[in-house]
Amino acid sequence: MTSLADTASRVRGLELGAVDYVTKPFVRAELAARVRAQIAVRAGARALAEKNAELEQAAAALARARDTLEAEVIRRTDELMATNQRLTHMNRVAAMSELAASIAHELNQPLAAILSNAQAARRLLQRPTPDVNEALSALADIVDDDRRAATIIQRMRAMLKKGTPRADGQNLNELASEVARLVGNDALLRGVALRLDLTPRLPEVRGDGIQLQQVVLNLVVNALDAVADRPAGARLVVVRTRGNGKDRVLLSVEDSGKGIAPAEMERVFEAFYTTKAEGLGVGLPISRSIVEAHGGRLWAENNPGEGATFWCALPIGEEKGA
Ligand SMILES: Nc1ncnc2c1ncn2[C@@H]1O[C@H](COP(=O)(O)OP(=O)(O)O)[C@@H](O)[C@H]1O
Numbered sequence: 482m483t484s485l486a487d488t489a490s491r492v493r494g495l496e497l498g499a500v501d502y503v504t505k506p507f508v509r510a511e512l513a514a515r516v517r518a519q520i521a522v523r524a525g526a527r528a529l530a531e532k533n534a535e536l537e538q539a540a541a542a543l544a545r546a547r548d549t550l551e552a553e554v555i556r557r558t559d560e561l562m563a564t565n566q567r568l569t570h571m572n573r574v575a576a577m578s579e580l581a582a583s584i585a586h587e588l589n590q591p592l593a594a595i596l597s598n599a600q601a602a603r604r605l606l607q608r609p610t611p612d613v614n615e616a617l618s619a620l621a622d623i624v625d626d627d628r629r630a631a632t633i634i635q636r637m638r639a640m641l642k643k644g645t646p647r648a649d650g651q652n653l654n655e656l657a658s659e660v661a662r663l664v665g666n667d668a669l670l671r672g673v674a675l676r677l678d679l680t681p682r683l684p685e686v687r688g689d690g691i692q693l694q695q696v697v698l699n700l701v702v703n704a705l706d707a708v709a710d711r712p713a714g715a716r717l718v719v720v721r722t723r724g725n726g727k728d729r730v731l732l733s734v735e736d737s738g739k740g741i742a743p744a745e746m747e748r749v750f751e752a753f754y755t756t757k758a759e760g761l762g763v764g765l766p767i768s769r770s771i772v773e774a775h776g777g778r779l780w781a782e783n784n785p786g787e788g789a790t791f792w793c794a795l796p797i798g799e800e801k802g803a
Pocket residue numbers: 699703704707736738739740741749750754755756757759760761762763764765766789
């Protein structure tokens with residue numbers, strides 16, 4: 482409150498820290514109004530500063546949360562990738578032990594034939610008058626059987642070769658036939674009729690032959706398991722190939738087993754889901770990830786009659802240069 486009403490004095494007063502002024506003689510109501518206004522301004526400024534501090538704290542907390550989240554996402558991604566690698570390996574091991582059993586059985590046959598032909602040749606040559614011609618024919622059979630055994634071992638080697646994923650033209654008919662050869666004896670032993678129903682001149686798909694073969698092998702071995710409880714004569718597995726007339730080829734594995742409960746239709750593709758005492762529950766999830774990595778789809782349906790069909794749809798490969 483001042484009696485210095487000239488402009489210089491007012492400015493000086495404000496410069497010294499006054500927030501307002503009234504000059505004498507003052508009107509009581511004006512003074513009260515100005516004081517109230519200043520109190521309101523002060524309260525407003527304080528509230529604003531508090532809100533500002535709160536906001537800054539919230540922003541800092543948010544930034545910390547984001548950093549933690551990012552670190553967590555990176556950690557989980559690493560974990561998932563490591564798990565995926567382990568699963569791929571486990572599945573390979575599981576598929577290989579299935580294969581090893583089937584191949585051991587396949588090798589038994591030429592080995593037994595070689596033994597009996599070798600014994601026969603020895604007897605023929607030990608005769609008082611050796612039958613050289615018959616002995617030669619037994620030896621020729623031994624050579625044939627030996628070649629057959631070598632082919633079986635070569636196939637095993639090709640399956641075991643680790644190698645990086647390749648993207649060559651693959652013929653699903655050949656893959657299906659090869660898998661049928663690999664598990665043929667196993668199917669026979671289990672009393673399962675394994676049939677191929679292949680569409681001739683099927684377009685090729687681009688992909689890794691070993692991986693795709695593993696998918697077909699997984700599906701066929703599951704189908705063999707699925708029909709195990711059926712009576713002899715009712716155990717049927719059919720591997721089909723079809724084109725869709727444009728951009729995809731389909732491979733299906735149909736079985737006459739007990740099918741899949743509708744609620745489990747997607748769960749069967751989950752890692753570690755298994756209903757088998759010795760099951761790992763990794764065959765289907767790995768198969769699905771292989772098919773999806775090839776731009777395709779893998780799913781299951783129950784048949785109208787009995788059993789289930791697993792479908793694998795893959796995009797056909799572009800013709801080179803087209
Ligand atoms: N053809 C099929 N018919 C019925 N159930 C199936 C079939 N294929 C797979 N399943 C079910 O899906 C589960 C998971 O299969 P998979 O991932 O190959 O693991 P695993 O064969 O080791 O159990 C099986 O345990 C079985 O319950």
